[in-house]
Amino acid sequence: MNRSSSTVISSAAKAIPAPKKKSILSRFLSRWESPVAGYLFLAPWLIGLFLLTFWPMLQSLYFSFTKYSLLEQPEWTGLGNYERIFTSDAVFVQSLKVTFLFVLFSVPLKLIAALLIAMLLKQNIRGMSFYRTMVYLPSLIGTSIAVSILWRNIFDSDGLFNQLLALFGIKGVSWITNPHTALGTLILLVVWQFGSSMVIFLAGLKQISTELYEASSVDGATRLRQFFSITIPMLSPVILFNLVLQTIGSFQMFTQAFIITEGGPINSTYMYALYLYDRAFGRLQMGYASALAWIMLVIIAVCTALIFMSSKYWVFYENDGRKKG
């Protein structure tokens, strides 16, 4: 391109009246359809995100390196809290152990119960909605304090559970004050409330095409074989969803342990959330409690990540191998 032609073009460009001049900002914003309205609508949530999530998380991280009783200013102690937690806090170890035991037992049991009962409630027979309601109802009142009070009474030494055992000639123990069984009563309580996982499984089961079952029946597959070769793989994304949800929830279990067993006997049900609560609001050790909270966050994040990583081996997506739509 030679010089003269470029001047011709530039002078020609000058000759054309420029459209209304836009500032850099408005030209930048014009790449989106509604940038200003978008942020106006989003404003409450954004303010909340920064004020009630990001800022508290930063603060919590800072507190975790301090000694802070709420009454005085936080006093920087570096890694002091973490050092104490990991080296000389037997209660931390105990509550972690209890919480892991609780999660390891309650989550699989709950999901198995939810899946098996969802299979049972899947069919369309008359009166099914009645059965579904009855089975779901205990989950509705889930974490309410009322249910915890009920449970405390049922597993009392002369409560309903021992009355039922007596019918079979078994002499029951005092389930809640016995350190070997107290955690079991809590696990039983949350397993009893498998309803929301069950409803999710039900919705998932309805999506599995009946053709798969029909075709495999023709090939002579048994019901058991169908369960393991069709139902489980087809349902695996839903299982993953429930597993993640329940695991995160179980790590935070609080109300039931607080009311039914109060962490005892001899700390056998001293859930992590309960320990955190005691440190923060019982002893006003906000720094120590913040450190506990961050450790909990890391533990939950690692567990969730492990579940997602493992999902590569057992979760089956129907559109695998196809291009993402």
Add this chain to the structure above:
Amino acid sequence: MMRSSTRSMLQKNVLLSLLSLVMMYPVFWWIGASLKTNEEMSRPGLFPEHPMWSNFSDGWTAIPEFTFTHFYLNTFQLIIGVLLTTIVACSLTAFAFARLDFPLRGLWFSILLLTLMLPSQVTLVPQYVMFNGWGWVDTLLPFIVPHTLAGGIGGSFFVYLLVQFIRGIPKELDESAKMDGCSWFGIYWRIVLPLTKPALVTVAIYCFLWNWDDFLGHLIYINSVDKYTVGLALRMFVDSQSSVPWGQLLAMSLVSIVPSVLIFFLAQRHFVEGITAGSVKG
């Protein structure tokens, strides 16, 4: 052929009835026990011979100074405040994510999904420190303000649920409204919001249930008995008496789940929609 199918039908019904019975047995027992005296409690049998209806009236006034009427009013006051603010704030946010086009939308949305999984314990202590500094402890502000900012219990979940729902509303509706010169707020208010009503009902139901059962939150932020919610009153009931009058206590616990159960029976369909949101494609 016909006979075997009726028989399997019968088998299924028996199995399902048994299952329902096992699941509901503690609840039936609960109803019976709320009418028992302490002595009858340890005796077998679902219902007592002479129901003690007075358990309900005595339990209602068992806590000195305040009756349960007071605690219910407190709880309803809290819940109404939280419910209204949640619906406004979450629907505004969801409208932005589902319909508007603005920079960093994807980033904010993925942050929203992350906060869904964030355990509340992490922000518990610093939020308390903050609200305490502002003199908000023992008021309703620690509950209402977070919900006004589309946060609080279930906030992220509600936004997510509404986004999914609004995405399903045909976009042509707002396109034509835009042609007619409708503002974004007009589209939100006149077109999207009325069509989102079923999802808003779901949000309201879960917001009600979760706040009703939010024991930890109430425990931390409400200190004076005068402002106690029903849950806190029940806990005080357990702790205050040296020998617990179980009949009265169970009667009051039973009353405290009535609102949830009523809502459940009135709006079962919305329940399922709320639970399955996000879990199953379709």
